Amino acid sequence: MEPSSQDESQGSKRPKPRGRVTIRYEWCKKCRICIVFCPTGVFTSDEFGAPIISHPEKCINCGLCVLRCPDFAIKLEALDEGKGSETRKQQGEKDSGVDQPKEIN
Numbered sequence: 001m002e003p004s005s006q007d008e009s010q011g012s013k014r015p016k017p018r019g020r021v022t023i024r025y026e027w028c029k030k031c032r033i034c035i036v037f038c039p040t041g042v043f044t045s046d047e048f049g050a051p052i053i054s055h056p057e058k059c060i061n062c063g064l065c066v067l068r069c070p071d072f073a074i075k076l077e078a079l080d081e082g083k084g085s086e087t088r089k090q091q092g093e094k095d096s097g098v099d100q101p102k103e104i105n
Contacts, residue, residue: 016057016079017056017057017058017059017060017061017079018059018060018061018078018079019059019060019061019062019076019077019078019079020056020059020076020077020079021042021053021056021059021065021074021075021076022053022074022075022076022077023051023053023073023074023075024072024073024074024075025050025073027071027072027073028050028051028071028073029070029071030045030048030049030050030051031070031071032045032049032051033068033069033070034051034065034068034069034074035051037064037065037068038064038065039060039062039064040055040058040059040060041054041055041058042054042055042056042058042059042065043055043065059076061076061078061079063076
């Protein structure tokens with residue numbers, strides 16, 4: 001039996017990433033907080049405990065890694081993929097009243 005086009009569109013297509021994560025390894029103290037708090041499993045660790053971005057396609061741009069990193073070693077950029085890439089505020093979520101950390105140049 002051949003799979004229908006409906007089956008192909010529902011099961012095999014991966015969602016596009018919503019964010020691009022970068023790690024400043026010179027700032028990272030290898031605490032693994034980013035690994036523990038990432039809800040989608042973007043990070044794993046190497047043999048020394050340093051975080052590795054193993055699954056960048058899983059990033060949903062939630063910002064938990066940035067918020068929890070005590071060393072400010074993680075940078076997260078929202079990817080603009082056109083339709084469907086609105087921020088949470090644009091989608092109607094209430095503002096939490098907490099400002100997101102900003103990168104200092």
